[in-house]
Amino acid sequence: MxxxxxxxxxxxxxxxxxxxxxxxxxxxxxxxxxxxEAKFGLFVHWGPFSIPGDGEWVxxxxxxxxxxxxxxxxxxxxxxxxAHKWVSMVKxxxxxxxxxxxxxxxxxSMFDTKYSDFNIMxxxxxxxxxxxxxxxxxxxxxxxxxxxxxLDWRRDDYSYWTGNTGKGTGRTVHGNWDDYxxxxxxxxxxxxxxxxxxxxxxxxxYWDQLDNTNHDNPTPRIDWHFREIxxxxxxxxxxxxxxxxxxxxxxxxEDFQMFEKDLPGGNSTGFGGASISQLPMETxxxxxxxxxxxxxxxxxxxxxxxxxxxxxxxxFGANFLLNIGPMPNGNIQPEFIERLHWMGNxxxxxxxxxxxxxxGYIRPQSWGCLTQKDGKVFxxxxxKNTTSVTxxxxxxxxxxxxYLLKDKSAITVKIDNGTALVSTVNRGSDECDQVIVLEVKN
Numbered sequence: 001m002x003x004x005x006x007x008x009x010x011x012x013x014x015x016x017x018x019x020x021x022x023x024x025x026x027x028x029x030x031x032x033x034x035x036x037e038a039k040f041g042l043f044v045h046w047g048p049f050s051i052p053g054d055g056e057w058v059x060x061x062x063x064x065x066x067x068x069x070x071x072x073x074x075x076x077x078x079x080x081x082x083a084h085k086w087v088s089m090v091k092x093x094x095x096x097x098x099x100x101x102x103x104x105x106x107x108x109s110m111f112d113t114k115y116s117d118f119n120i121m122x123x124x125x126x127x128x129x130x131x132x133x134x135x136x137x138x139x140x141x142x143x144x145x146x147x148x149x150x151l152d153w154r155r156d157d158y159s160y161w162t163g164n165t166g167k168g169t170g171r172t173v174h175g176n177w178d179d180y181x182x183x184x185x186x187x188x189x190x191x192x193x194x195x196x197x198x199x200x201x202x203x204x205x206y207w208d209q210l211d212n213t214n215h216d217n218p219t220p221r222i223d224w225h226f227r228e229i230x231x232x233x234x235x236x237x238x239x240x241x242x243x244x245x246x247x248x249x250x251x252x253x254e255d256f257q258m259f260e261k262d263l264p265g266g267n268s269t270g271f272g273g274a275s276i277s278q279l280p281m282e283t284x285x286x287x288x289x290x291x292x293x294x295x296x297x298x299x300x301x302x303x304x305x306x307x308x309x310x311x312x313x314x315x316f317g318a319n320f321l322l323n324i325g326p327m328p329n330g331n332i333q334p335e336f337i338e339r340l341h342w343m344g345n346x347x348x349x350x351x352x353x354x355x356x357x358x359x360g361y362i363r364p365q366s367w368g369c370l371t372q373k374d375g376k377v378f379x380x381x382x383x384k385n386t387t388s389v390t391x392x393x394x395x396x397x398x399x400x401x402x403y404l405l406k407d408k409s410a411i412t413v414k415i416d417n418g419t420a421l422v423s424t425v426n427r428g429s430d431e432c433d434q435v436i437v438l439e440v441k442n
Contacts, residue, residue: 022230022253027239031199032255035241036280037356038096038143039314040347042340043284043323044086045101045291047108048072048123050328056292059106059153063168066154069106070118077124081330083132087140089332093340094347096355097143099202099321100133102191104147105166107154112194115186118154134195143199145241146191148184150224151205155180162221163208181225185232192236200241200256201233207246207271218248227253243282247271250279259283263309263364264316281318285309286325287336293325300335303342304432310343310354311380311433315369317359349406353378353435361395368433378405379436381424394420396440405435413438 024032049056051072059069090098103109109119111130120129130146137144152158153166157175160166192198210218230242230253241255250257257264257279259272264281267273287306290297301309306322313320324336347354353371357378360370367389368382377396379389394415402411402422412423420438427434 022227024255025234025238028234028241028255031239031241032280034143035200035256035282035319036317036358039319039354039357040093040095040310040343041097041099041143041145041282041319041321042090042093042095043099043147043291043321044326045104045323046129046293046326047101047104047106047110048076048328049104049106049108050293050325051076053293053295053328055290055294055297056104056106056325058292059169060165065168065170067170069154069169073108073118073123075124076120076328078129078326078328078330079125081125081129081132081326083136086133086332087136087142089337089340090142091140093344094351095142095322095340097145097199098133098137099145099147099200100130101147102130103149103187105149105151105153105205107149107152109187111191113187113190115183115190130191130195134198138196144195144197145200145202146195146198147202147204148188148191149205150184150203151208152180155183157183159209159222164210165208177222181228185229188229188233189236192233192240198237198240200243202258203242203244203246206244210246226251230254241280248274250277254279256280256282258321259318261285263312264318276316281316282321283309283313283316283318284321284323286323287339290325291323293327293333298335300339303339303346306339306343307346307432308382311371311382312364312369314354314357314371315360315364315380350433350435353380353405353437361393362391375439375441377438377440379422379438381434381436382432384427387424389422389424391420391422392418394418396442398441399438400441401437401439403437405437411436 045056049058052058102111107118109116112121112128113119134144153169156171156173157180159177160171209221211221212218233240233242243256243258244254245258257277261269262272263283264276287301288297288299310320324332326332357371357373360372367386368380371378399413402413403409414421424434
């Protein structure tokens, strides 16, 4: 009876612990504030999946078996990789952080891990990619986020038989799901122990186990033990932000909300449309149409398209995480480098209207959007046919000065019955965003 009573007490304590709400630490809240103001980061999709030149889903899309896919490790040898050049490129682009793939859905670990033989140290390259990037980020004062896949097309203990992807990789053994959870905890402990300060963990793959029968409220088919995993992360590095690319409302323990290939609330992809939370936000997008290196994808977005995506994301108060898929040898495509450099030059002139701002008091409109910071409203006029902007319910009583951000040229404005009327001026054909500064007072 006594033993039974102790078991009940233990079970009750466990249930109470799991039911406890997540309370972020002071260092975590400070990190959220930094993240909200950072606005621009680099996403890196890179690994042995880069070798076939057909994107990061090649193992799934071509139904490559685990046995055959493993051979890619034997000739993944990025001899031209230079962490210093990569991080310097990020700084030149005006970016504040890097989100680096540490382990994608193919199960390959880009770091020195004790818990999987399928890793960079067993490739001909035999050097820890994550460590090189982490060390360089710390040197150049760039924050580092680590992408970590929740699903795995390789392991038997991943619940692939209940998942939506990875059906053609030749696995027949139904392993122990709890072993997989422990494997992830072990690797996350390595990443948060061996690589210095980590700004965030970027999870992906939750959607593989979602039952989408009820589109408005999809439910997981298995228990992901998220609170255990999230609590482990926050215990190891309290400031570390947790995000999960699950396309639904944020779960307890998450510190920022992400949107994939859509601005917050948008749903052009079919898996978007999640309601916008009060957490810091980020939206990620590609420069062409691929995340991982794709040798046939030359549909590069223009300078104008990329700048306007950054601006509109800022208008929502969200960060813009822009992706590159480096080549297997470690070089970055010149088309990517050129666009990032161009964006960096643009931010040299217009960065004041992006960094350290919050979203406008109105959401982005067809003509453009607003960003704000203390005493200033930045009017981003994207539509080149717009000759004036009407801002209804303007929350400030006075506009003390109005001018173009690029050269301080005066702009005509007035406030009439709580509506601000802002005139634009003629612009060059290459000016993708006319930024007007309104200095305001209550």
